[in-house]
Amino acid sequence: MRTRLRCDAVSGASAVTRHEMSASSHSQAKEQDDDTKPLWTYVTKIKSVGGGGNYEIKCNICDVSFNRSYTRVRAHLLKITGKGVRGCQKIKNAKLIDLKKIDNEATLRVEKSKTKPVSLPPVSTQHQMNTNTLGVDPKKRKTLTVESVFNLQARDTLDHEIARMFYSSGLPFHLARNPHYRKAFAYAANNYIGGYQPPGYNKLRTTLLQNERRHVENLLQPIKKSWSREGVSIVSDGWSDPQRRSLINFMVVTESGPMFLKAINCSDEIKDKDFIVKHMREVIMEVGPSNIVQIVTNNAVVCKATGLIIEAQFPSI
Template sequence: MSSSYSASCNVSGSSNSSESMKDPYPLWKFVVKGDKISGGGGNYNWKCNFCGEVKNGSYTRVKAHLLGEQGKGIQVCNKVKIDDLAKLRKLHPTSVRLGSSDNVKKRKSNNTISDAFNMKSRDQFDSEISRMFYTGGLPFNLTRNPYYVSSYTIAANSNHSGYKPPGYNKLRTTLLCKEKENVDRLLQLIKETWKTKGVSIVSDGWSDPQRRPLINIMIASKKGPMFMKAIDCSGEIKDKDFIATLLSEVIDEIGDQNVVQIITDNASNCKVAGELVEGRYPHIYWTPTLKQ
């Protein structure tokens, strides 16, 4: 194993596509490669520059770890931010099969008729995608989402020519539940620090587009803020007792031993509610925010 694993995890946006295409393994730059595993082919011990965890495997596992590819036999990196993920996916030449330069050359064709058909197909794809945006009222900013780009790239370069995108029911049931499990797994890494570092409960009221009165509950900790829930207060009187009860329920849900303070605005009902909470939990402090 290499004696030093210290390295920067900054993803530079200055690398151009031509440079990345010359290197079929660009993501090795974002891990610290250690010793090669004996008898393991292209497998190495390596350390991720983002999460700092030591892993082992080939470039395929490095790619899966950094780009968040599931089912590759390795845990995805939870420290890669969305902006970095977009840059990493741009660096990786997804349209090129790694280690198959000969195959790439074979795919190149000077046949102008074939090129014309390919161009016509691309134009048709562009038209279908644009119509989806226009008829569905989708914001153009969606095209900057890295998952928008990667979904079409993977579909275009996969061997599943008969693939069809998920329909209405699958999106709102099976896939939604699967993604919820994925988000819960990522949030669990934050929750695991609550017992040792403590948290602050932050609460504030607002109205949604339907003008329903809501109270937001956020959890702030050393690992970062986390949205917990929004409570619909329609038909409720938001007096001191109601707010104190709501905050107490959140404290009990998290575990009062993990809570350091609660933060609300300095309205009179919130101030009294904070005093009530302090009376129930002597080790928890109420902290007001100042109105602008």
Template sequence: MNISNQTTEEEDETKPLWRYVSKLRKTPGGGNNMIKCSSCDFSFNGSYTRVRAHLLRITGEELEFFKKLDNEASLKIEYLKKKKVPLPHVSDEGKQTNNNDLNPKLKGSLQAAFNIQGRDTVDCAVARMFYSSGLPFHLARNPYYRNAFSVATNTSNLSGYVPPTYNKLRGPLLSKERRHVENLLQPIRNSWNQKGVTIVSDGWSDPQRRPLINFMAITESGPMFLKSVDGSGEIKDKDFIAKHIRDVIMEVGPKNVVQIITDNASVCKAVGMLIELEFPSIYWTPCVVHTLNLALKNICAAKNTEKNSDTYQQCSWISQIADDATFIKTFIMGHFMRLSMFNNFNSLKLLSVASTRFASTTVMLKRFRSLKKGLQEMVINNEWSSYKEDNVDSAQFVKETLLNDNWWMKVDYILAFTTPIYDVLRKTDTDMATLHLVYEMWDSMIENVKKVIKLILIDRWTKSSTSLHCLAHSLNPRYYSHEWLSEDSHRVAPHLDKELTQERKKCFIRYFDDVVVRRQVNIKFANFSDGREDFDDADSLNDRVIFVFSQGTPHITKKRKLNYGILQEMTFHWMTMEFSILLAYLLMNQN
């Protein structure tokens, strides 16, 4: 007997109805036995399903049923049956007609016209479905939920309609819906060869702790899910990940893919090198948000290593402040009475920030700063000191820390010098295209931080920047405007910057193998940067002023469960510019 069959039999023995029958002997075929009913002495061959059908008198299974069960056994078995709980009683008046001053004849007419009693019954039945299945109440706000009932009530000839069954929902209806969605997405697929695609990949774990790798295609039309790979039992090395990215590239079309975006893990960097080697026109770009988060971790949780000794010496105190804040939060949230005291003095809540969230330390300290007044009022209240049921020493430490001005000064200092990094992280962690802003954001951020922090950021930028960032920066009209250049005397236009020019040339060489085509692109770029020929009209020159104001403050949205920081580094914003439309045209026709 194999392990699965043995486990099934052991679980089967625990079921409640076995106590009313006796197993005579094992019979061939599956888990069948010769079984004798203890109440009626009837013998039959079968499994627990047959026992249940016999004892509970379930019809429709072509079994012989008897009524010789004694009263005690019958009562116990009846108790095991699922009871159908009746709906709440609906009065004749209905909940909408409780006005006693209403004329009885008119009241009856309204009830008949609007079938108020029937509506109340349906409401109770729908509510019962929610309560019995544990469905969240916000499901009632789903427009498709409301639309389903509207369709059912407004469609004629639906008398006797029965909702789809479990198997129908998970089978044919699901397949039909998927085919419909794929048809809706087909226009986006058709635009890939014209506008290009960024392929985004990120790993996560589902509620069953299965390691999954998502693949999405990003265009200016928005993100489109391609597939998810289950990595259970696999070694997630560079060859495994590169194989699946290669499959996605072939599915999308190598000529349609502009770049691959992943996080900054060493294995992903190795994957990027393999992909760039096999597909020279495709860039691997590390996630900017993930890079900034690693920089913040280097600062707020510096490790004491030989290579990191200077940073650790300058920043190790930050870890102690973060640990103190974590201890205070854990102490308050871990004791009911302390949490009750906290709620009495604060309208905001303490955040349980997951370590996997970007800028987790900064987010936690910003919330502490917002709660400073309420936290101090809480610990100086007599109730805090008089409560002795938990760890008094810990409570005293919390009180002393929250009343320590020097501790709060350190919190303010941490938030002050990490603000430039945090602001850039928030601006790039959105559902907007930000690749054309990244180069300038990094440059301004590095100039606005302390020396030791500057070295960390420069190191991270050197590891994560690509020539694609430089090309995107060069194609943004904002950086040619007089308004932007006059903000800082050290600023120069992108076409006059030596570093940008070198990286831009590298990008053109990778995209355009044909020397003649590349010469045309260089001429067009020169006209674009100098505002000549096709780019000297009033609209094109006015765009340079508009871009200064329209792109100064990107829209900030809430963090999505999926890593949207990775998704935002799209190249397709510059496809909307006149020069980039020409660039896309040349890409399509260079062969």
């Protein structure tokens, strides 16, 4: 009899445990099906922590685990700072854009669900004389419009300010297709930076320009390192810029791709063979004579004369 009671107790406890696990699984599946929180599908809830909707969570993309709720899931996947969790290191820009689009659509669904129409009570004929055509006193009526929910007025104002920047400065419209232009506004919209002011005239032409040049030089290092292994061609030609200045440019071309080296303003110079040889020699020494297979120019007489002098000084070219 005692054995049977113990077995019944164990069986009952197992049934309760299975019921709790089933309820927890059902609850988690229901929450992951919630179209207002679509980012749950990119993480796995390991176990509940401390109640209040908090869980131990593992990212399905980078396998990093962390605690808390859907707020931290958004911060991790969308790389939102200031939320106590590090952004997912394996999410690249293209994937990040897709996730933000999914999150924005969910936000719109939440906002739309809050704007359900409100039924109005009937009003007497006497009161209708002092109300508008909807039967509601204008002083008491409170409406919630699409414009107020999505802040369309602010969006429209910002659009016009950006347009005026283009028009007043004569900026080409194709600048709007520049990915850095779009990234700048997207970053500002998705990150609260209190009191931020865009860089001014002096910062753009000094500090930021110097930093960007160092950044570009770092990006070019892999190409430069391939010069001795693959050999290069120096390509040079004359042209005029939009200000009608006479220029001679030099480019380095390898299997890894072309790289602009420099341009010389020769508006006030006599472009004879000595002038061109002088600058050609500087380029050769910068790239390294042993790395150069050939030099390509146009077939002007002065360029042919330059070629003979260079071949005499650098027999390997």
